[in-house]
Amino acid sequence: MTIRHHRAVGALAAASALALTLTACGSGSDGGDAAETVSPEDVSAALEEGGDLLVWAWEPTLDQVVKDFEAEYPNVNVELANVGTGNDHYVALQNAISAGSGVPDVSQMEYYALPQFSIGESLADLAPFGASELDSTYSPGPWGAVTSGEAVYGLPMDSGPMALFYNAKTFEEAGVEVPATWDEFADAAKKINESDPNAYITADNGDAGFATSMIWQAGGHPFAVDGTDVTVDLGDEGSARFAEMWQGLLDDDLVANVPAWSDEWFQGLGSGEIAALVTGAWMPANLESGAAPASGDWRVAPMPQWTEGENATAENGGSALSITEASDKKALAYGFLEYANAGDGVATRLEGGNFPATLADLNDEAFLAEESEYFGGQKINEVLSASATGVVPGWQYLPYQVYANSVFPDTAGQAYTGSTSLADGLGAWQESIVKYGNEQGFTVGE
Amino acid sequence: MTNVLMTAPTVRPRKSPPRLRNRRTSHARPTRSILLTVLTALIGLYALIPLVWLLINATKTQPDLFSSFGLWFSGDFALWDNIVGVLTYDGGVFGRWFLNTLLYVVVGAGGATLLALLGGYGLAKFNFPGKRAVFAVVIGAVAVPGTALAVPTFLMFANLGLTNTPWSVIIPSLISPFGLYLMWTFAADAVPDEIMEAARIDGASEARTFFQVCLPMMAPGIVTVLLFTVVATWNNYFLPLIMLRDPDWYPLTLGLNAWNAQATTAGGEAIFNLVIAGSLLTILPLIVAFLLLQRYWQSGLAAGSVKE
Numbered sequence: 001m002t003i004r005h006h007r008a009v010g011a012l013a014a015a016s017a018l019a020l021t022l023t024a025c026g027s028g029s030d031g032g033d034a035a036e037t038v039s040p041e042d043v044s045a046a047l048e049e050g051g052d053l054l055v056w057a058w059e060p061t062l063d064q065v066v067k068d069f070e071a072e073y074p075n076v077n078v079e080l081a082n083v084g085t086g087n088d089h090y091v092a093l094q095n096a097i098s099a100g101s102g103v104p105d106v107s108q109m110e111y112y113a114l115p116q117f118s119i120g121e122s123l124a125d126l127a128p129f130g131a132s133e134l135d136s137t138y139s140p141g142p143w144g145a146v147t148s149g150e151a152v153y154g155l156p157m158d159s160g161p162m163a164l165f166y167n168a169k170t171f172e173e174a175g176v177e178v179p180a181t182w183d184e185f186a187d188a189a190k191k192i193n194e195s196d197p198n199a200y201i202t203a204d205n206g207d208a209g210f211a212t213s214m215i216w217q218a219g220g221h222p223f224a225v226d227g228t229d230v231t232v233d234l235g236d237e238g239s240a241r242f243a244e245m246w247q248g249l250l251d252d253d254l255v256a257n258v259p260a261w262s263d264e265w266f267q268g269l270g271s272g273e274i275a276a277l278v279t280g281a282w283m284p285a286n287l288e289s290g291a292a293p294a295s296g297d298w299r300v301a302p303m304p305q306w307t308e309g310e311n312a313t314a315e316n317g318g319s320a321l322s323i324t325e326a327s328d329k330k331a332l333a334y335g336f337l338e339y340a341n342a343g344d345g346v347a348t349r350l351e352g353g354n355f356p357a358t359l360a361d362l363n364d365e366a367f368l369a370e371e372s373e374y375f376g377g378q379k380i381n382e383v384l385s386a387s388a389t390g391v392v393p394g395w396q397y398l399p400y401q402v403y404a405n406s407v408f409p410d411t412a413g414q415a416y417t418g419s420t421s422l423a424d425g426l427g428a429w430q431e432s433i434v435k436y437g438n439e440q441g442f443t444v445g446e
Numbered sequence: 447m448t449n450v451l452m453t454a455p456t457v458r459p460r461k462s463p464p465r466l467r468n469r470r471t472s473h474a475r476p477t478r479s480i481l482l483t484v485l486t487a488l489i490g491l492y493a494l495i496p497l498v499w500l501l502i503n504a505t506k507t508q509p510d511l512f513s514s515f516g517l518w519f520s521g522d523f524a525l526w527d528n529i530v531g532v533l534t535y536d537g538g539v540f541g542r543w544f545l546n547t548l549l550y551v552v553v554g555a556g557g558a559t560l561l562a563l564l565g566g567y568g569l570a571k572f573n574f575p576g577k578r579a580v581f582a583v584v585i586g587a588v589a590v591p592g593t594a595l596a597v598p599t600f601l602m603f604a605n606l607g608l609t610n611t612p613w614s615v616i617i618p619s620l621i622s623p624f625g626l627y628l629m630w631t632f633a634a635d636a637v638p639d640e641i642m643e644a645a646r647i648d649g650a651s652e653a654r655t656f657f658q659v660c661l662p663m664m665a666p667g668i669v670t671v672l673l674f675t676v677v678a679t680w681n682n683y684f685l686p687l688i689m690l691r692d693p694d695w696y697p698l699t700l701g702l703n704a705w706n707a708q709a710t711t712a713g714g715e716a717i718f719n720l721v722i723a724g725s726l727l728t729i730l731p732l733i734v735a736f737l738l739l740q741r742y743w744q745s746g747l748a749a750g751s752v753k754e
Binding site: 056058059060081082083084085086088091092095096098099100101102104158160261263266267270271280282285286289290291292293317318319354355 | 508509511512513600601604605607609610687688691692693703704707708709710711712714715716718
């Protein structure tokens with residue numbers, strides 16, 4: 001999961017992505033060219049026969065998975081290349097696809113970026129390989145993100161059901177209870193800032209991933225996609241709910257205007273001056289290595305609710321492994337995907353600190369009982385796992401979300417500096433999304 | 447003929463007298479503007495603070511980086527540990543990136559300098575039809591930002607099947623319109639036509655005139671162009687970013703960025719201490735190159751300022 005934006009580059013990638021999308025749409029290949037079913041025997045035959053696989057991914061735990069995989073299938077040689085994280089990766093992939101050379105067989109795909117490549121028919125449909133039968137293997141959030149109708153465009157690697165990560169020490173010093181609702185969250189924000197003017201309940205400088213996740217949890221469905229017909233409504237009930245609540249915090253300067261992943265951000269997390277984060281379940285490993293000074297102070301609580309007593313959450317981040325349409329070793333590649341994301345590789349990645357997308361692991365007694373030293377011995381997986389079951393269904397990302405996110409700071413992001421309201425900012429974002437989509441040949445309605 | 451060859455070294459403006467003279471004149475003129483001094487000091491500070499920051503923070507451990515004041519030492523002095531960490535992390539891939547960068551610089555920047563030298567000399571000293579058109583193209587090329595050429599260059603190299611090979615970084619680096627222009631104007635000024643004619647009359651071939659007569663006179667210009675191209679190639683980020691996919695061929699810039707980005711991924715280990723120490727190691731060769739080459743560069747800038 002990455003939230004870092006290389007905006008200019010991202011826009012470039014998105015532009016070329018869309019150019020490609022439309023050539024693909026125009027060629028009239030409407031999915032009817034799906035290959036005939038590939039049996040598990042074909043996959044194991046391919047694994048026995050072996051060959052070279054090129055995998056583009058930045059996920060650190062894959063290193064060990066690849067080693068184990070090669071040990072199990074000695075004829076297969078997997079080359080794992082980190083071509084960049086997040087946007088850099090998509091630019092590289094888009095460039096390779098446009099150029100028609102150097103395309104990897106397997107690519108890591110964040111859930112928000114996946115539709116952009118699947119609608120451009122750059123990713124192979126894995127249903128003919130039997131991937132559809134894995135629907136009960138994964139939790140609904142990530143599974144929904146990799147499927148589109150009957151098609152399956154990847155196997156979920158990790159997931160990011162959201163929770164409230166908070167610094168218990170700062171909360172205690174400010175005399176604040178852990179907020180269970182967003183109203184309580186706003187009260188807590190006020191108290192924390194009053195008790196220490198340098199302390200903020202959280203940091204946000206206008207992050208598209210966070211905003212969309214919040215709208216998701218609030219029950220919004222701002223993006224509806226049906227083929228090349230797209231509807232954008234960033235003024236729907238959920239979006240308005242989020243905008244109104246967050247606007248209150250921005251108006252009173254209760255949110256630190258610090259970009260995520262910056263030095264200042266890590267420093268704030270380590271010192272307790274950024275007292276909480278509402279983010280994906282993958283966060284613990286990052287806190288441990290990036291905010292080591294606060295070890296023992298952090299805790300995890302359920303995501304604050306709009307209505308008290310509910311368990312409505314959203315996903316933030318997480319990624320899948322997909323097979324590119326250009327790969328000529330799809331059966332072999334599927335063998336790797338199955339190993340890494342449904343088979344033995346899952347345990348290896350969990351050991352490396354990944355948060356699972358697989359139901360069996362989410363409900364595994366040992367996994368739930370794990371105590372985290374960083375979190376003061378708390379059994380954090382109980383909270384995070386519970387969040388995975390509460391993900392509000394039916395969310396869709398735009399087929400050009402990478403581009404949309406790259407222009408978020410120029411539109412909605414302006415609200416974070418106080419030059420416009422968040423509601424108006426979301427309106428400006430919508431305008432720019434609609435305009436861009438129509439220019440790219442989608443039929444975008446509001 | 448030998449006579450002519452003997453004159454060449456005396457023209458070479460590489461001895462230090464001009465500098466001494468400069469120092470003397472500045473002593474002779476004691477008028478100092480306080481405003482200018484303060485301004486220069488501020489700008490100097492502005493330029494140096496990032497370096498100081500880098501130096502100080504390369505000595506800190508990962509936790510100390512975020513818990514201590516950025517512009518002073520604190521906690522454990524971990525410079526040595528960090529350097530060892532940089533050199534050994536991820537199977538010592540930093541060394542590989544260093545060698546890659548060196549390869550790109552030696553072949554790319556060295557080749558660019560050579561081509562600029564040959565081209566600049568030819569354009570300055572020989573007349574041929576279309577010279578003005580070449581001039582226009584070169585000036586135009588200086589004006590086009592490299593970023594604008596990125597996508598076409600990438601597609602061209604992809605069609606040639608050269609992406610993801612060292613060639614895709616080296617070949618574009620070989621072309622330096624600015625270097626060519628600099629060599630051109632430098633050769634026009636620094637190499638008097640009369641000396642070339644004298645050499646020719648004495649029976650020297652064109653090659654000999656170039657290598658033995660003109661080349662030494664152009665040394666300051668060559669060093670200047672070399673310095674520019676070395677810095678540009680050493681720091682080049684965008685070209686390798688779009689061309690290279692195999693971390694084994696990354697230059698230092700891409701490698702360090704990959705390490706930095708690692709912290710922003712799920713489950714990624716934050717290694718900012720190694721990124722900072724690695725950055726320090728990365729700029730050291732450039733500093734050395736500047737210190738070694740700057741005196742040639744200075745005399746190069748002074749060339750033509752003295753009426754002969």
